[in-house]
Amino acid sequence: MSSYVSAEMARxxxxxxxxxxxxxxxxxxxxxxxxxxSWCPQCLAPDIHNLVDGGYARVLSTICIHRTLDAAWAAxxxxxxxxxxxxxxxxxxxxxxxxxxxxxxxxxxxxxxxxGERLFYITARNPV
Amino acid sequence: MSSLARDFSGxxxxxxxxxxxxxxxxxxADWYFAQCLRAMLVGGKLHKSEIDGLSxxxxxxxxxxxxxxxxxxxxxxxxxxxxxxxxxxxxxALRRAARAVQAGDARVVACIGADxxxxxxxxxxxxxxxxxxxxxxxxxxxAGPTMPFAHVTRQYMIATGCTREDFARLCVSQRFNxxxxxxxxxxxxISRDDYFASAPIAExxxxxxxxxxxxxxxxxxxxxxxxxxxxxxxxxxxxxxxxQHSAYAQDRLVLRGGWAQDSQRLYQSAGVSVSDVDIxxxxxxxxxxxxxxxxxxxxCPSGHARxxxxxxxxxFNGDFPHNTSGGQLGCGQAGAAGxxxxxxEVVRQVxxxxxxxxxxDAHIGLASGYGMVVYDRCxxxxxxxxEGV
Numbered sequence: 001m002s003s004y005v006s007a008e009m010a011r012x013x014x015x016x017x018x019x020x021x022x023x024x025x026x027x028x029x030x031x032x033x034x035x036x037x038s039w040c041p042q043c044l045a046p047d048i049h050n051l052v053d054g055g056y057a058r059v060l061s062t063i064c065i066h067r068t069l070d071a072a073w074a075a076x077x078x079x080x081x082x083x084x085x086x087x088x089x090x091x092x093x094x095x096x097x098x099x100x101x102x103x104x105x106x107x108x109x110x111x112x113x114x115x116g117e118r119l120f121y122i123t124a125r126n127p128v
Numbered sequence: 129m130s131s132l133a134r135d136f137s138g139x140x141x142x143x144x145x146x147x148x149x150x151x152x153x154x155x156x157a158d159w160y161f162a163q164c165l166r167a168m169l170v171g172g173k174l175h176k177s178e179i180d181g182l183s184x185x186x187x188x189x190x191x192x193x194x195x196x197x198x199x200x201x202x203x204x205x206x207x208x209x210x211x212x213x214x215x216x217x218x219x220x221a222l223r224r225a226a227r228a229v230q231a232g233d234a235r236v237v238a239c240i241g242a243d244x245x246x247x248x249x250x251x252x253x254x255x256x257x258x259x260x261x262x263x264x265x266x267x268x269x270x271a272g273p274t275m276p277f278a279h280v281t282r283q284y285m286i287a288t289g290c291t292r293e294d295f296a297r298l299c300v301s302q303r304f305n306x307x308x309x310x311x312x313x314x315x316x317x318i319s320r321d322d323y324f325a326s327a328p329i330a331e332x333x334x335x336x337x338x339x340x341x342x343x344x345x346x347x348x349x350x351x352x353x354x355x356x357x358x359x360x361x362x363x364x365x366x367x368x369x370x371x372q373h374s375a376y377a378q379d380r381l382v383l384r385g386g387w388a389q390d391s392q393r394l395y396q397s398a399g400v401s402v403s404d405v406d407i408x409x410x411x412x413x414x415x416x417x418x419x420x421x422x423x424x425x426x427x428c429p430s431g432h433a434r435x436x437x438x439x440x441x442x443x444f445n446g447d448f449p450h451n452t453s454g455g456q457l458g459c460g461q462a463g464a465a466g467x468x469x470x471x472x473e474v475v476r477q478v479x480x481x482x483x484x485x486x487x488x489d490a491h492i493g494l495a496s497g498y499g500m501v502v503y504d505r506c507x508x509x510x511x512x513x514x515e516g517v
Contacts, residue, residue: 004256004262004263005262005263006259006262006263008263009263009264034264035259035260035263035264035503036263037259037260060279060283060380060381061279061282061283061286062282063275063278063279063282063330063331063332063333064328064330064331065269065271065274065275065278065329065330066327066328066329066330066331067271067327067328067329067330068269068270068271069250069251069254069255069270069271069272070251070255070266070270072270073269073270077269079269081268081269081275081279083279083283083504085380089380091380091504092264093264093265093268093275093276093279093504094268095268102282102283102286117267119267119268
């Protein structure tokens with residue numbers, strides 16, 4: 001299983017591991033974005049910090065992966081992957097336990113996958 | 129938009145060429161460039177020494193740089209461009225080549241998209257496609273670009289009420305068209321039942337919604353119209369062309385692509401209307417993306433491609449010929465050549481070189497492209513309208 005993580009992603013995961021969830025934020029203009037990079041995609045400033053975030057989001061869509069290109073993932077499919085939009089207006093992919101309908105309010109947090117990789121997961125805020 | 133934008137008068141496209149489609153390859157990408165060029169020279173009635181411009185699109189050419197092609201193809205060039213934009217490569221290559229010929233920077237430009245496909249190559253490519261994909265897409269199920277495409281599809285289905293029944297119509301029509309395409313790898317027609325029986329890959333996407341990676345090459349020549357007439361070769365004029373990058377980046381839901389932003393300008397600059405288009409080639413990585421192109425290019429209102437597809441026959445002999453070679457769903461996706469496939473087929477059709485799948489009275493054709501899923505959507509898009517002469 002791919003264990004590549006960029007330096008920016010590793011730093012984001014470190015912050016999220018301590019506080020539950022975080023997102024890159026530009027210290028110059030306050031723009032929040034994802035995936036992480038070391039400069040702001042809005043104002044280009046090279047000063048980004050990882051802002052602790054409550055992780056509140058809504059599901060945009062959920063899909064179910066049955067076939068994987070990495071043999072190591074074969075043990076864990078089928079797997080649900082959600083696309084969510086956080087209250088800070090950032091969209092990202094996260095693992096889910098079920099096929100959550102679009103619009104479901106969720107909380108996103110970092111968790112260690114069975115593979116040992118750190119990944120984002122979501123849980124429904126109001127049990128379905 | 130720049131007030132200095134100009135038309136493409138005096139420059140034409142010729143020698144539409146597809147070469148070497150195969151599920152897996154043992155030859156490198158350079159070999160596909162070479163053989164495609166070789167075939168193109170026959171169609172263009174040219175000697176290799178007359179090619180002084182080259183546009184190259186490929187994912188698998190490395191470690192050889194694009195610069196190496198001038199040596200390995202034995203070309204002495206005045207103009208050489210790398211267009212690594214996947215599904216948008218063909219339209220983008222054509223635009224740049226046309227401007228080069230107009231400006232006198234080159235006399236004849238060969239535009240080629242080519243990729244090899246040794247076993248495991250596709251997995252290697254998508255697992256390291258971009259830093260955002262490596263960080264935030266591939267770790268989530270290791271499905272490559274199929275994962276974000278599945279989300280685009282799901283979001284499109286939710287927003288428009290489109291169903292797999294609607295996608296089935298598209299996929300069945302393209303496999304029908306592929307029957308008569310010599311280079312198509314999937315020439316067996318499929319039925320609606322076949323479509324629904326196909327295995328789930330990343331639901332809502334099933335196997336027959338998705339392109340099959342393969343090896344191959346597609347290309348065309350760009351040259352002055354006067355030169356094409358001297359050579360006595362069929363050619364097509366470029367009536368209009370648009371290109372976008374990261375259009376609608378603020379959209380949380382991916383329901384439209386860049387074509388919607390510029391379709392009015394495309395038709396205005398071409399001097400034609402939607403109803404004048406005799407044949408359409410869309411970039412068909414998956415059905416929802418085709419539907420978004422049909423909408424964004426003005427063939428129906430936004431969200432209504434399902435009605436359009438229900439009310440039209442998309443086969444090459446139907447009332448709305450679409451992806452008449454079968455598209456990538458029928459031919460296979462030969463890497464960056466997939467970004468040329470539709471455009472090459474449109475050139476073939478409007479210059480009456482499509483053989484058994486020739487669309488009667490095909491005169492005006494539109495080809496669109498969509499490429500580079502760096503994270504959650506394709507970033508590059510474009511479209512071109514061509515007129516056969």
